[in-house]
Amino acid sequence: MLMRTIDWSDEKGCVTIIDQTALPLKLALIDIYHINALNDAILRLKVRGAPALGAAGGFGVALLARTIKAEDYREELIKETESLKRVRPTAVNLSWGADRVLTKALTGRDRAEIETLALAEAKALADEDVAQCRAIGEHGAALLRSGDTVMTHCNAGRLACVDWGTALGVIRSAIEQGKDIKVISCETRPLNQGSRITCFELMEDRIPVTLITDSMAGHVMRQGKVDKVIVGADRIVEDAVFNKIGTYSHSVLAKAHGIPFYVAAPLSTFDFRHAEKDVVIEERDPEELRRWNGTQIAPAGVPAFNPAFDATPMENVTAVITEQGVFKPPLPFTGLKKSSSLKRYIKDKPEGVRDGI
Ligand code: MRU
Numbered sequence: 001m002l003m004r005t006i007d008w009s010d011e012k013g014c015v016t017i018i019d020q021t022a023l024p025l026k027l028a029l030i031d032i033y034h035i036n037a038l039n040d041a042i043l044r045l046k047v048r049g050a051p052a053l054g055a056a057g058g059f060g061v062a063l064l065a066r067t068i069k070a071e072d073y074r075e076e077l078i079k080e081t082e083s084l085k086r087v088r089p090t091a092v093n094l095s096w097g098a099d100r101v102l103t104k105a106l107t108g109r110d111r112a113e114i115e116t117l118a119l120a121e122a123k124a125l126a127d128e129d130v131a132q133c134r135a136i137g138e139h140g141a142a143l144l145r146s147g148d149t150v151m152t153h154c155n156a157g158r159l160a161c162v163d164w165g166t167a168l169g170v171i172r173s174a175i176e177q178g179k180d181i182k183v184i185s186c187e188t189r190p191l192n193q194g195s196r197i198t199c200f201e202l203m204e205d206r207i208p209v210t211l212i213t214d215s216m217a218g219h220v221m222r223q224g225k226v227d228k229v230i231v232g233a234d235r236i237v238e239d240a241v242f243n244k245i246g247t248y249s250h251s252v253l254a255k256a257h258g259i260p261f262y263v264a265a266p267l268s269t270f271d272f273r274h275a276e277k278d279v280v281i282e283e284r285d286p287e288e289l290r291r292w293n294g295t296q297i298a299p300a301g302v303p304a305f306n307p308a309f310d311a312t313p314m315e316n317v318t319a320v321i322t323e324q325g326v327f328k329p330p331l332p333f334t335g336l337k338k339s340s341s342l343k344r345y346i347k348d349k350p351e352g353v354r355d356g357i
Pocket of ligand 1: 160161
């Protein structure tokens with residue numbers, strides 16, 4: 001059993017993360033004492049995955065509250081929180097977590113109280129994430145039958161959350177209920193979260209997993225080897241699901257083969273105010289395609305396009321599995337919004353939304 005992906009160490013007074021860039025070769029921990037180190041860890045995907053980014057946003061504000069020295073303490077806290085939210089734009093959880101903790105912290109009367117409130121709220125957010133993933137697992141497990149083989153993409157497991165996982169949480173819960181479930185993990189180029197992280201964590205838990213390249217998905221579906229597809233999400237809007245690049249292709253293939261395509265995500269991943277057209281998709285360094293682990297794998301300087309996420313239209317989604325139950329599109333957005341704590345933290349224009357909206 002691994003430790004939490006991201007947690008606060010009371011002993012050291014820092015955030016501790018599992019360095020996901022070291023996996024699967026090494027299970028290394030990093031202690032983070034300053035916001036610059038956290039921003040860098042987020043940018044380099046040392047901590048990654050929407051729910052884990054939500055926790056990182058929360059702990060980031062707690063770190064800021066402890067380390068800011070400026071005279072205009074409150075203004076600086078707000079300004080630095082805005083910078084933290086901008087490090088990765090697509091997963092809405094980062095902004096959500098940072099805003100939630102900032103909102104609570106700013107109710108403090110003085111610096112000491114702000115520090116205490118920020119840390120307590122960040123810890124509560126992380127604990128809630130674990131409970132939400134467990135609930136997602138319980139709801140989703142009912143959709144799986146013993147003997148099913150589930151295809152997944154990227155990593156939506158315990159390493160993308162604080163613990164347990166969303167898509168992989170559903171599989172873990174089904175196995176906990178005694179069901180026999182096998183997994184096909186897509187490699188997930190270019191940064192290989194599927195082969196490096198999903199395969200690692202499933203093998204740690206002795207859950208049967210077979211690795212394929214992304215381009216093999218259609219072939220294995222056509223061969224009848226996939227019963228269900230379950231993926232996570234970085235942002236869910238009314239008309240689409242944003243998730244790791246390649247997810248859309250899997251949804252099209254699943255539809256063509258009559259295979260259910262499920263998305264598992266907590267309500268903190270929902271953006272109730274925007275549509276697909278409004279959302280910014282993060283574009284990463286083209287070098288990620290031209291080099292692998294320092295080795296050149298394409299002609300130097302070849303133009304490369306490297307979007308980190310894509311949008312899957314809701315009509316390709318069979319159902320969305322949340323901590324509040326399983327919803328078939330069209331999603332009851334108004335009802336979910338009312339029952340979601342997210343409502344309190346919605347800002348006029350959250351990060352990752354195009355200007356002019
Ligand atoms: O770029 P990453 O590795 O942060 O992308 C992660 C994903 O796309 C996950 O599928 C998503 O965040 C859901 S994690 C439960």
